[in-house]
Amino acid sequence: MTTVTRLAALALGAALVAAPLTATAQSFDNHLAARKGEMQIMSFNLGILGGMARGNMPYDAEAAQAAADNLVAISQLTQTVQWAEGSDNMELSNTRALPAIWDDFADFQAKWASFGERAVALQAVAGQGAEGLGAAIGGVGGTCQACHEAYRQPN
Amino acid sequence: MRKGLLIGTVLLAAGIAAGWGITMPRSDGPEVLAGLTPNPENGRRVFLAGGCASCHAAPEGENDLVLAGGQRFETPFGTFVAPNISPDRGAGIGDWSALNLWNAMHHGTSPEGAHYYPAFPYSSYVRATPQDVVDLHAYLGTLPASDTPSQPHDLGFPFSVRASIGGWKLLFLTDTYVMPASEDPQIMRGRYLVEALGHCAECHTPRNGLGALDTARWLEGAPNPSGSGQIPGIAPDKLDWPANDIAYYLETGFTPSFDSVGGHMAAVVKNYAQLPPEDREAVAAYLKALP
Numbered sequence: 512m513t514t515v516t517r518l519a520a521l522a523l524g525a526a527l528v529a530a531p532l533t534a535t536a537q538s539f540d541n542h543l544a545a546r547k548g549e550m551q552i553m554s555f556n557l558g559i560l561g562g563m564a565r566g567n568m569p570y571d572a573e574a575a576q577a578a579a580d581n582l583v584a585i586s587q588l589t590q591t592v593q594w595a596e597g598s599d600n601m602e603l604s605n606t607r608a609l610p611a612i613w614d615d616f617a618d619f620q621a622k623w624a625s626f627g628e629r630a631v632a633l634q635a636v637a638g639q640g641a642e643g644l645g646a647a648i649g650g651v652g653g654t655c656q657a658c659h660e661a662y663r664q665p666n
Numbered sequence: 667m668r669k670g671l672l673i674g675t676v677l678l679a680a681g682i683a684a685g686w687g688i689t690m691p692r693s694d695g696p697e698v699l700a701g702l703t704p705n706p707e708n709g710r711r712v713f714l715a716g717g718c719a720s721c722h723a724a725p726e727g728e729n730d731l732v733l734a735g736g737q738r739f740e741t742p743f744g745t746f747v748a749p750n751i752s753p754d755r756g757a758g759i760g761d762w763s764a765l766n767l768w769n770a771m772h773h774g775t776s777p778e779g780a781h782y783y784p785a786f787p788y789s790s791y792v793r794a795t796p797q798d799v800v801d802l803h804a805y806l807g808t809l810p811a812s813d814t815p816s817q818p819h820d821l822g823f824p825f826s827v828r829a830s831i832g833g834w835k836l837l838f839l840t841d842t843y844v845m846p847a848s849e850d851p852q853i854m855r856g857r858y859l860v861e862a863l864g865h866c867a868e869c870h871t872p873r874n875g876l877g878a879l880d881t882a883r884w885l886e887g888a889p890n891p892s893g894s895g896q897i898p899g900i901a902p903d904k905l906d907w908p909a910n911d912i913a914y915y916l917e918t919g920f921t922p923s924f925d926s927v928g929g930h931m932a933a934v935v936k937n938y939a940q941l942p943p944e945d946r947e948a949v950a951a952y953l954k955a956l957p
Contacts, residue, residue, distance in 0.1 A: 550925075558924040565914065600894060607895065649918055652926060656919045656935065659928025664895035 539598040543606050546593050549585055553655075556581045557648065560637065564644035572638045579630070579637035582651065586627035590620060600664050607664040619662060626654040689832025691775040699764055702800045709805025712798045714940050715863040716791070718806075720933035721748045724814070730936075733758070734812035739785060739892040743877060744821030746785040754811035764803040771799055774835060781831035783819065784838075784877065790865035792841045793858070838878035845956065852944075856952025859945060860885075869897045869930070885956065895929075901956050912950035913943070 556578040562568040563575055599610040612619045629650040636643040713719070722733040734757075735750040752758035759766070766777040771791040774782040782788065794802075824830055844867075845857050860866045871879045872888040887899030899905065907915070911922045916938040919927035927935045938946055 554924040554926075557920070561918075561920060561924055609894075648920075652918050652920055655926035656928065656932040659926050660930075660932035663928040664893070665890050665929040665931070666896045666898045 539595060539603060539606075542593045542595055542598050543603070546606075546608070549588065549593075552585055553582060556585075557651065560633070560644055560648055563641055564648055566641075570641035570644075572640075575641075575644065576634075576638035579634040582630040583627070583634050586623070586630045590623045594619070607666075609662050609664055612662045619658070622654065622658040622661070625657070626651065629654050689829065689836055691779050691781050691832065692773045692835075693769040693775045693779065694765070694772065696765055699768060699796050699800055702764075702797055704764070704804035705797075705801045706804040706808055707801075708798070709801035709803070711941060711945075712794070712802040712863060713805050714937040715859055715945065716794075716802070717864065717934055717937055718751070718802075720930065720937065722751045724812070729810070731809050732812050733806075733809060734814040735816050736814065741785070741892055743825045744819060746783060746819045746821075747817045749816035750812060750814055751806065752812040753807050753809060754813050757813045757815050758811060759806070760811060762803070764800045767803045767806075768796065768799045772841075774831070774839065781828045781835070783821075783825075783828075783831060784834065785819075787865040787868045789839055789879070790862055790868060792839060793843065793862035798863070834876060834878070837876070844881050844884050845952070848955065850951070850955075852948050852951045853955045855945070856948035856950070856955070859949050860952050864934075864949065866900070870900050885953075890929075892930075900953055902954065905953065909947070909950040909954050912953060913946040916946040916949060917943070 559568075559578040560575055563570045594608075594612065594616075596613045598606060599608050599612065600606050601610050629647075633644075633647040633651055636647050719730045719733060721737055721739075722735055723730045723737070724732055724734040725737045727734065733750065733752045735748045737748045739746045739748070750758045753760040755761045762770075762777060769775045769777070770782065770786070771788055771794055773792075774784065774786065774788040776782060843857060843861050845853075845861065848854055848857070867879050867885060869891060870885045870887060871881070872883050872886065873891075874880050885899060885901045885904075887904055888897050889895075890897055905912075907922055915921055915927065916935060918939070919932065919935040921927075938949070
């Protein structure tokens with residue numbers, strides 16, 4: 512190992528140790544904005560699909576497919592950085608995220624993954640007609656509920 | 667002096683006896699359920715509408731139908747732990763008669779003649795019909811048994827004294843409805859679902875200092891009775907969704923803007939999704955008919 516790589520390793524190590532210290536002092540506003548943005552994109556696209564499923568707007572195969580594709584795309588975003596420990600409703604006044612998220616972060620991740628699975632199932636039927644939409648949206652909705660039941664404070 | 671003391675003691679004893687008399691646990695005899703034939707299929711509908719599993723299912727259980735109890739509810743009065751109401755004869759309520767269930771739901775009285783705490787929402791279930799209780803009893807008997815023992819509640823004084831519940835019942839336990847009767851059978855069904863089985867007001871209506879529902883602020887929203895946050899108001903001036911959106915929410919958990927249900931309400935939606943559509947529509951009709 513050269514002196515340069517040793518120094519680089521040392522600097523990285525120091526940065527890793529310092530990171531949690533700086534994290535406590537930082538604001539979580541950007542984290543919350545990122546999380547709320549994700550949720551907003553999800554509900555926006557579900558709204559398009561749900562409107563068609565309920566007959567509140569005419570079925571449009573292309574628009575339905577695009578909305579379902581968007582849900583799958585969102586589901587592929589990694590849910591780690593924006594869920595920084597300490598960014599919960601006990602520490603902050605502008606989030607409903609419960610501290611329980613970090614008691615079992617693996618379960619939280621698993622719930623996000625199951626949203627992804629249901630989004631893929633919805634993607635497969637979204638362009639095939641309005642008939643299959645309701646059940647597939649229901650499947651996605653079940654995963655929204657499972658996470659919000661465990662990890663989100665009521666209003 | 668001695669005579670005065672004697673009279674005083676007699677009066678005190680009479681007062682205690684009278685107080686005990688009017689606050690002791692009440693129960694009805696078998697005549698209230700006489701001639702009723704149990705229908706377990708309707709019992710399932712009562713079970714779902716009443717949300718029994720939402721509190722009595724084991725906290726980490728895979729199966730919502732194993733009513734082993736154990737969920738903890740932290741409240742300002744202390745921590746209540748839901749008991750085992752599975753059909754196990756020792757740990758659960760397998761040896762209960764339909765009448766035992768009636769007296770529990772209607773009077774908040776156990777088969778041994780003790781008061782239940784109103785965390786068990788008998789102040790709503792008091793309005794359940796005898797037929798529905800008989801049907802529910804039959805349905806509960808078909809569910810899997812669990813031998814998990816019930817755990818004691820963890821309450822501070824004076825709430826730990828069950829005798830005080832007798833006074834609470836005297837003041838607050840009534841089977842009269844909050845919404846006056848309507849000519850519309852759909853609204854009447856909705857009233858029964860919301861005010862009796864669904865016990866919606868237990869979370870959506872604020873409570874007074876003694877923990878009783880403030881019916882003057884019916885369904886106007888309240889602090890979360892168990893945990894942080896606010897339970898939203900669902901009276902018309904708080905919730906302006908059209909009736910079909912309310913019914914859709916109870917079926918799918920999606921709000922009109924496609925946010926999703928969360929918290930304890932998710933369990934309610936899980937149940938109401940399994941009811942016939944006319945029940946969800948009836949709840950919506952009731953909410954729209956509130957003043």
